[in-house]
Amino acid sequence: MIAGSEMAVVDANAAALGVPRKQLMESSGNAIARVARELADPEESITIVAGRGNNGGDAFVAARFLDQFDVRVLLLGRADAIGTEIARENWDALELAECTREEVRDSTAIDLGEPDLLVDAMLGTGVTGSLRQPEATAAEAINDSDASILSVDVPSGFDAETGTVPAGAVDADHVVTFHETKPGLPDLDVPVTVADIGIPEAASEFVGRGDLLRLSRDPDSHKGDHGEVLVIGGGPYVGAPALSGQAALRAGADLVRIACPTAVAHEVQGYSENLIVRPVEGREFEPGHVGQVMEFAAEHDTLVIGPGLGDSERTLEAAEAILTAFTGTAVVDADALQLVPDIETEATLICTPHQGELAKMGGPIADDWRERRDAIEEFADKLGHTLLVKGRYDILSNGERTRVNRTGNPGMTVGGTGDVLAGVTGALAAQHDPIHAASLGAYLAGRAGDIVAEERGDGLVATDLLDAVPTAMRYEE
Secondary structure, rough: OOOOHHHHHHHHHHHHOOOOOOHHHHHHHHHHHHHHHHOOOOEEEEEEEEEEOHHHHHHHHHOOOOOOOEEEEEEEHHHHOOOOEEEEEHHHHHHHHOOOOEOOOOOOOOOOOEEEEEEEOOOOOOOOOOOOOOOOHHHHHHHHHEHHHHHHHOOOOOOOOOOOOOOOOOOOOEEEOOOOOOOOHHHHHOOOEEEOOOOOOOOHHOOOHHHHHHHHOOOOOOOOOOOOEEEEEEEEEHHHHHHHHHHHOOOOOOOEEEEEEEHHHHHHHHOOOOOOOEEEOOOOOOHHHHHHHHHHHHHOOEEEEOOOOOHHHHHHHHHHHHHHHHOOOOEEEEHHHHHHOOOOOOOEEOOOHHHHHHHHOOOOOOOEEEEEEHHHHHHHHHHHHEOOOOOOEEEEEEEOOOEEEOOOOOHOOOOOHHHHHHHHHHHHHHOOOOOHHHHHHHHHHHHHHHHHHHHHHHHEEEEEEHHHHHHHHHOOO
C-alpha cells in the first residue's frame, strides 16, 4: 500500500532510473483500457471525464486503445491549461486518432449524455481536500448517471493520504489503480484492479531525487515552523558540534542551539554567528548537567546527541540519562551510539553508525550490500529504532521499511562528514518521519559531497559540504 505523496516520489525516482513518466502514462492508459473492455461490450458508449493533470493524461492514452467503442472524451477546462507536457501531447494525439474530444468550459453545462460506462479521470492521488469547481459539479453529474463508473487511480475527491472519502467525491463502481493499492481503497467495497505499469522495485528501494519532493515550505510559515534543533556535544572535541549545528541550519532548521561545556563554548560560538550556544559548567558533560540539558531539550523539536561528546565514564552516564528521560526524536551519533542497545526510552531514535560503531552496538557486519541490507533490517527491528548505517551504500531501516542510498564518494572518509550528516538528519527529523529523515539525510549529505568532489576530488573537507547542502536539496527534473 502506498500513499499518494509517496507515489509521486516513486514516479520521480523511476524517471531518474530511466523509466520516464511518459512511458508510465502509456502503461497506465493501457491498464485503464483493459479494465474498460471488461466492463463494456464492443460498440457500447464510453464517456471519459478528464482533468488537466496526469490523471487525465492517463485517460487520454486509454481512449486511443478503445477504438472498438463509441468513445467521447470531455476535458474539464481549456486544453491550453493542461498542466503537464506529456498530458498535453496525449490530448493532441486524440485528434490524430480521430477520437471525439470536447472542452468543457462551463461547469454548469456538463452534458455527460447516456453512456454505458463513465470513466472518472478528473483528479488522482496528488489532490486532497474537498472538490472544487468544475470537478464538484462534474462529480455530482457522474454520481447521478445511470452508467457504471470506473475511476482512475482513486475516485476523484478521495483522499489518497488518509483513505477518507469526503462528501461529494465520486462514488465509483470500479477502480483501476497503479503500482500498489492506496490507503482506503480496500475499504470501498468495490472491485479494485492494481495494475503493474512498469515501475521498477529500485524506485522504492533506492533513495533518489524523487525523495526531494518531500522538501517543501508553506509560503505562510513562520520562524520555528521548520524545526528547532538542539545539538548536545563537545568537550574533548570542538569542531564536531559546530559542524552538526551549521549543517542543521543549512538543511533548513529555523533555529539551532548547541549545548556544550563552558570550556569550549567560546570556541564553538566562534565557528558561526548563526549558532546559539547553551553552555553547561565544566570541561565535559557530567551527570549533574542532565537536568539543565533536559530543560534545553524541552524547547526543541529534535536533539542531535554525540558529536564531539567523548567517551569518558561520566559523560556517557550523562548521555544515558538524557536519552532515557527524553521522549521526543533524537539523532544519536558517535560515542553516544554504544549506549542505545541497553537503554529503555520512550524517545524515537535515529542512530547513525558506521560499520565499526554498528559492530559495537551488537549489529551485523557483511561486505555485500544486499546481505547488509537484510541483516540491518533485522537488527533495526530488534533494536526498535531507526538505523542509518553509513558505508559505500548507506542502509536505512526501521525494521519494517528498508532503503538504500548510493550518493557519496571516497573523499568523504575525511573526518567530520559524519557530523554534517547527523546535523542534516536532525533538521529533517523535525519535520519528517524518522525513516524519511534518515533516507533524505543520507542522500543529501552524500549528494553534497558529490557536488564538492566535482571540484575538489578527494581533497574535500567536511566544512566544504556545508555550503553544498542547500544545492543538494534542489529538485531538478
